[in-house]
Amino acid sequence: MVPHTDRNPAASGQGQGIKGRPLLVAHRITKTYGPVRALSDVSLDIHPGEVHAIVGENGAGKSTLMKIVAGEETPDSGEILIHGRAVTLRGPTDARAHSIAIVHQQFQLVDSLTVAENMCMDSP
Numbered sequence: 001m002v003p004h005t006d007r008n009p010a011a012s013g014q015g016q017g018i019k020g021r022p023l024l025v026a027h028r029i030t031k032t033y034g035p036v037r038a039l040s041d042v043s044l045d046i047h048p049g050e051v052h053a054i055v056g057e058n059g060a061g062k063s064t065l066m067k068i069v070a071g072e073e074t075p076d077s078g079e080i081l082i083h084g085r086a087v088t089l090r091g092p093t094d095a096r097a098h099s100i101a102i103v104h105q106q107f108q109l110v111d112s113l114t115v116a117e118n119m120c121m122d123s124p
Contacts, residue, residue: 021084022047024069024100029078031064038064039075070102071095 022045031039039061046052054062067073069080071089079086082098089095109118 020048022081023083025079025081026065026069027079027081029065029068029075029080031061031068031073031075039068041078043078044069066102069095070100072102 024044024046026042026044029039029042029044030037042061042065044052044065054066056062064073068075068089071092071094074089080089081087082100087094087098089098089100095101103119110121113121
């Protein structure tokens with residue numbers, strides 16, 4: 001996973017006609033599991049109206065970053081800002097209170113429901 005830097009305007013949305021403060025900023029996030037460093041100084045800015053795809057090889061840290069943003073994991077260092085204010089997400093309930101939710105890759109679908117209905121279902 002390639003962290004965003006101030007020298008990479010495309011990574012932060014600069015120069016793409018996006019105005020205003022980001023809705024969410026994950027800044028310099030680091031996460032380790034024992035001897036494995038899953039994320040090292042990774043940053044992500046999300047502005048209103050943007051759609052992001054988090055892509056990379058297996059083990060690149062995609063799921064770890066998304067779990068941190070969704071409050072499912074706690075970073076070792078770095079910070080999450082929502083509407084410019086630093087927050088501590090103590091779990092998925094905190095993330096949902098800030099309108100953050102993740103639709104995981106292994107999401108179980110109910111064939112009789114619409115896409116929107118499937119996405120809005122609470123998981124156990």
